[in-house]
Amino acid sequence: MSTVEDRPTTATTGSPREGERRWIGRSVARKEDPKLLAGRATYVGDVMLPGMLYGAVLGSPHAHARIVSIDTSAAEAIPGVAAVLTGAQAAELVNPMPAFCAEPVPQTAVAIERVRYPGEAVAIVAATDRYIAEDACAAIRVEYEVLPAVVDPEAAMAADATRIHETLDSNVAFHRVLDFGDVEGDLARAHTIVRTRARWHRMCASPMETAGAVASWNPFDKSMTVYSNSNFHNFLPWAFAGMLGVSTNRMRMIPCAVGGSFGSKHFITKVLAIAGALTKATGKPVQYMEDRVDNIAANDNVGCDRIYDAELALAEDGEMLGLTLKIVDDYGAYFQFAHGQHGNAMAQPTGPYRIGSLRYDVSCVLTNKVQQGFFRGAGADPGNFVLERLVDKASEVMGIDRAEIRRRNFIAPEQFPFKTPPGNVYDSGNYAAVLDRALELAGIDDWRAEQERMRAEGRYLGIGLATCQERTGYNASEWWFLYDNPPLPATSTPESVKIDVDAMGGVRVEVGCPLWGNSPETVVSQVVAEEFGIDPADVSVTYADSTTGAMSAGPGGSRLTIMLSGATRGAARTIRDKMIRIAAHAMEMDPADVECVDGTFRAKGAPGTSMSMADIGMRAALFFHSTPEDESSGLVAVHTYDHPYSTPPSDDRKDMGAFYPMVSHACHIPIVEVDVETGLVTLRAYYAVNDCGTVMNPTLVEGQIVGGIVQGIGAALMEEYRYGEDGALDTPTFREYLMPSMHEVPEIVVEHLETPSPFTEYGVKGAGEGGRLVAPTAIASAVDDALKPLGVWVDELPMTPERVVNLVQGAGGGS
Amino acid sequence: MSEVVTPEKVRIRITVNDTAHDLLVEPRTLLADLLRGELELTGTHVGCEQGVCGACTVLVDGAATRSCLVFAAQLDGATVRTVESLAGADGTLHPIQQAFHENHGLQCGFCTPGMLMGACELLERTTAPEPDDVREALGGNLCRCTGYQNIVKSVCAAGAALATERNGQA
Numbered sequence: 001m002s003t004v005e006d007r008p009t010t011a012t013t014g015s016p017r018e019g020e021r022r023w024i025g026r027s028v029a030r031k032e033d034p035k036l037l038a039g040r041a042t043y044v045g046d047v048m049l050p051g052m053l054y055g056a057v058l059g060s061p062h063a064h065a066r067i068v069s070i071d072t073s074a075a076e077a078i079p080g081v082a083a084v085l086t087g088a089q090a091a092e093l094v095n096p097m098p099a100f101c102a103e104p105v106p107q108t109a110v111a112i113e114r115v116r117y118p119g120e121a122v123a124i125v126a127a128t129d130r131y132i133a134e135d136a137c138a139a140i141r142v143e144y145e146v147l148p149a150v151v152d153p154e155a156a157m158a159a160d161a162t163r164i165h166e167t168l169d170s171n172v173a174f175h176r177v178l179d180f181g182d183v184e185g186d187l188a189r190a191h192t193i194v195r196t197r198a199r200w201h202r203m204c205a206s207p208m209e210t211a212g213a214v215a216s217w218n219p220f221d222k223s224m225t226v227y228s229n230s231n232f233h234n235f236l237p238w239a240f241a242g243m244l245g246v247s248t249n250r251m252r253m254i255p256c257a258v259g260g261s262f263g264s265k266h267f268i269t270k271v272l273a274i275a276g277a278l279t280k281a282t283g284k285p286v287q288y289m290e291d292r293v294d295n296i297a298a299n300d301n302v303g304c305d306r307i308y309d310a311e312l313a314l315a316e317d318g319e320m321l322g323l324t325l326k327i328v329d330d331y332g333a334y335f336q337f338a339h340g341q342h343g344n345a346m347a348q349p350t351g352p353y354r355i356g357s358l359r360y361d362v363s364c365v366l367t368n369k370v371q372q373g374f375f376r377g378a379g380a381d382p383g384n385f386v387l388e389r390l391v392d393k394a395s396e397v398m399g400i401d402r403a404e405i406r407r408r409n410f411i412a413p414e415q416f417p418f419k420t421p422p423g424n425v426y427d428s429g430n431y432a433a434v435l436d437r438a439l440e441l442a443g444i445d446d447w448r449a450e451q452e453r454m455r456a457e458g459r460y461l462g463i464g465l466a467t468c469q470e471r472t473g474y475n476a477s478e479w480w481f482l483y484d485n486p487p488l489p490a491t492s493t494p495e496s497v498k499i500d501v502d503a504m505g506g507v508r509v510e511v512g513c514p515l516w517g518n519s520p521e522t523v524v525s526q527v528v529a530e531e532f533g534i535d536p537a538d539v540s541v542t543y544a545d546s547t548t549g550a551m552s553a554g555p556g557g558s559r560l561t562i563m564l565s566g567a568t569r570g571a572a573r574t575i576r577d578k579m580i581r582i583a584a585h586a587m588e589m590d591p592a593d594v595e596c597v598d599g600t601f602r603a604k605g606a607p608g609t610s611m612s613m614a615d616i617g618m619r620a621a622l623f624f625h626s627t628p629e630d631e632s633s634g635l636v637a638v639h640t641y642d643h644p645y646s647t648p649p650s651d652d653r654k655d656m657g658a659f660y661p662m663v664s665h666a667c668h669i670p671i672v673e674v675d676v677e678t679g680l681v682t683l684r685a686y687y688a689v690n691d692c693g694t695v696m697n698p699t700l701v702e703g704q705i706v707g708g709i710v711q712g713i714g715a716a717l718m719e720e721y722r723y724g725e726d727g728a729l730d731t732p733t734f735r736e737y738l739m740p741s742m743h744e745v746p747e748i749v750v751e752h753l754e755t756p757s758p759f760t761e762y763g764v765k766g767a768g769e770g771g772r773l774v775a776p777t778a779i780a781s782a783v784d785d786a787l788k789p790l791g792v793w794v795d796e797l798p799m800t801p802e803r804v805v806n807l808v809q810g811a812g813g814g815s
Numbered sequence: 816m817s818e819v820v821t822p823e824k825v826r827i828r829i830t831v832n833d834t835a836h837d838l839l840v841e842p843r844t845l846l847a848d849l850l851r852g853e854l855e856l857t858g859t860h861v862g863c864e865q866g867v868c869g870a871c872t873v874l875v876d877g878a879a880t881r882s883c884l885v886f887a888a889q890l891d892g893a894t895v896r897t898v899e900s901l902a903g904a905d906g907t908l909h910p911i912q913q914a915f916h917e918n919h920g921l922q923c924g925f926c927t928p929g930m931l932m933g934a935c936e937l938l939e940r941t942t943a944p945e946p947d948d949v950r951e952a953l954g955g956n957l958c959r960c961t962g963y964q965n966i967v968k969s970v971c972a973a974g975a976a977l978a979t980e981r982n983g984q985a
Contacts, residue, residue, distance in 0.1 A: 030919065033924075034906070034916070036923075036924025036927055037898075037901075037902070037908060037915055037916060037927060037931070038901070038902045038908070038912070039859070039897070039898035040858065041924055045860075131843060206959060208860070208870055208923070208925040208926045208957065208958070209860065209862070209925045258923060259862075259924070260923040260959050260960055262959070292862070292863040292864060292868075516923070517922045517924070699919050703960075703961060703962075706961070706964050706965070707959075707961050708962075710961075710962035710963065711959070711962075733863070733865055733867070734863050734865065734867035735865065735867060739957060741954050741957060742949070742950040742953060742956075743950055743954050745962060745963050745964065748962065748964055
């Protein structure tokens with residue numbers, strides 16, 4: 001296994017240095033915008049194929065039940081209904097949904113014999129329009145034998161609890177205790193140990209567009225074409241093909257514009273299987289789009305749902321020694337991504353601090369709820385919440401200012417690259433500088449004065465503070481590397497682009513990722529512009545379907561800008577070098593004497609001797625005999641950028657390896673006012689200082705951060721799945737599942753410091769998740785600060801008005 | 816009163832983006848589905864079908880209206896405007912679209928048509944809205960990407976651009 005020291009940095013690979021760059025670092029206008037603004041982008045729900053049918057799902061009204069019988073005859077008799085499939089019938093057409101878990105937790109898109117969460121599909125329909133399809137669902141008669149619902153995750157762990165899956169010995173699907181460093185020693189020598197029992201409830205990504213697919217089966221050549229808003233059409237198309245019962249080389253997946261994902265649309269196997277089963281049953285194209293209730297109740301991608309018993313051990317001077325985390329995580333009824341959210345959390349459990357040891361004790365528990373997937377933060381979000389809460393508690397208990405205790409424990413700039421106790425490596429950072437700038441930006445002293453003034457009026461103003469990591473550039477090995485004998489070896493989670501320069505010098509880039517709401521077109525155009533010295537507006541970008549062989553894991557884990565930069569730069573350099581050779585040949589010069597400046601290939605020191613991109617493009621395309629002997633025709637390059645730095649875990653799992661080493665950092669300071677009568681928390685202001693390495697495009701990065709912060713406001717104050725004792729989902733629509741609107745958002749001020757990553761091209765790090773990774777715990781800290789006179793301690797999110805009132809009353813405050 | 820042709824269909828005459836249509840619609844067909852389906856105007860997006868998210872907002876006789884809460888059969892004689900009516904055929908963006916572009920007022924673009932049409936209604940009333948006016952007008956439109964800050968900025972900037980345009984023409 002390589003060590004941190006072995007890792008070559010990109011400083012030697014010739015990236016343009018800061019100050020010499022023309023396009024990277026500029027707020028280039030977003031290329032994706034015009035089609036989106038004009039309503040001319042094609043989302044999956046906009047795809048219309050001749051003869052297309054529409055799918056609908058009948059979901060279970062019960063959390064847990066045995067399906068005694070299903071009568072579909074009345075539904076089938078409705079004019080316009082083309083197919084009605086029960087779980088057993090669908091299983092004859094498509095295979096169970098693929099999963100990353102090693103445990104036997106089989107899942108089919110349509111339940112067979114038993115339903116395990118409310119909303120789980122019991123039958124599916126295809127009809128000539130969605131109205132008729134839903135009529136048919138209403139006409140299906142299902143007889144259920146209701147079973148006891150398992151709702152409480154801790155109760156679910158009991159040996160005598162009702163079993164969710166008979167294939168497992170208990171509802172604890174996975175349990176593991178991992179010790180890194182001298183945990184017992186650190187606990188023993190601690191001067192102070194602070195503890196918390198924290199609760200992070202489940203939320204969902206709730207992109208404005210639900211998941212969907214249009215599948216079209218060709219029974220004559222056994223091929224299938226699938227339009228969808230999945231992100232994995234160029235990463236795991238073979239897995240989808242296997243599920244759909246199609247040869248991998250006869251499956252074509254076409255990406256669509258995606259109306260937001262935030263991690264929730266990577267896999268979307270269910271919508272693919274439903275559309276796939278229905279097109280196979282009917283021989284016609286079928287569109288299945290989740291409606292909002294389907295998406296909230298049955299999306300297979302809700303966020304973490306954890307109970308933490310956590311402790312932080314400190315020396316007398318406030319030095320953080322060790323951290324122990326005992327976690328019960330409610331995974332819901334299935335286990336598609338296994339414990340991947342804990343693999344993810346292993347990237348940064350000790351935060352920006354020099355904590356020497358870690359105990360990570362995790363139990364993944366199955367209950368009668370929709371299963372977890374990934375949602376912005378992906379498992380690291382509750383970890384940040386708990387760690388920063390412990391640090392605040394230590395500050396309080398030990399009487400050390402909360403900024404000072406952090407400063408004392410930060411990894412110092414000269415300690416990078418830094419290997420954390422579990423093995424992941426942090427590339428670079430200057431955490432104290434971020435903290436200091438945030439305090440300055442927020443004007444802390446003015447707010448403290450305002451707080452005093454308001455307290456005199458009986459009002460509660462609070463100033464929050466959190467300093468958190470944002471691990472970026474994931475390696476998918478995290479989904480399985482906590483297993484002792486992983487079912488799969490480590491991966492590199494690659495990304496590729498294809499660039500070609502046509503005969504007239506036009507530059508085209510084909511990306512393997514979809515348009516998920518981020519800005520791949522703008523990013524690759526900036527990189528191409530940087531490498532060729534042309535205007536990014538002149539670069540054309542298209543999206544590859546799955547038949548092109550593109551390697552792409554797409555956006556996720558805050559990786560896309562890192563990976564696209566690397567892939568695009570690689571392909572651009574290959575073509576640029578070839579163009580230099582062709583130009584040198586034409587101009588009868590040594591290639592070393594030719595340079596590319598402003599899209600022109602010219603003699604160094606004699607810019608009058610030059611060739612345009614079109615000159616070279618035409619020569620390469622048509623005039624093979626006028627190019628160097630060993631060059632083939634054309635200017636096309638595919639470059640696959642593998643994960644820049646990942647190492648496999650050690651066999652004994654004492655070292656999980658480097659898998660998420662581009663680490664951004666942020667300090668957030670929210671200002672809140674708490675109404676102790678109503679429990680309402682109002683954001684008054686919000687300050688964020690962020691360091692995500694080289695900022696590719698400041699406007700777009702700020703957009704990601706502000707958007708993430710607002711999702712974090714939702715996590716802090718309102719977003720929550722609530723279940724009744726019978727397992728019924730009490731939040732199945734946007735009327736109950738509340739998300740921030742314009743009214744809940746204060747002015748958010750964002751600033752950047754730039755500590756480039758030594759591991760990536762141009763020094764970029766990711767920035768997609770940081771807002772949501774930091775905001776919830778920062779706001780919790782602000783509420784604590786506001787209610788400090790009452791002695792309130794926040795250890796559960798979201799801080800709904802009801803919870804805040806209870807906290808105030810529990811603390812003996814309020815009137 | 817609309818003309819009932821058969822028990823299943825209702826005749827409506829409706830003008831959408833300056834095109835007159837004479838249609839037979841099912842009584843239960845929602846405006847959103849008529850626009851996206853038969854009229855093939857897929858720029859209007861449906862986010863929740865319950866009137867909460869505002870993504871499907873269009874103008875009906877000038878009023879910002881959730882097209883998922885209105886039956887097409889209610890709209891005999893109405894004039895409807897959708898996002899497709901804003902940009903020019905030559906690709907020129909409407910000043911409101913241009914302001915969203917310049918202020919990064921969108922990311923995934925799914926809520927954007929609803930935001931744009933809501934903004935149209937507001938800026939018809941005033942071209943100098945305060946940020947709070949924008950929040951009042953668009954507070955019922957959810958966006959999951961942007962965090963709203965740049966949407967508010969975009970709408971205010973669009974107002975200024977429209978005011979300049981109108982003054983220039985006057």
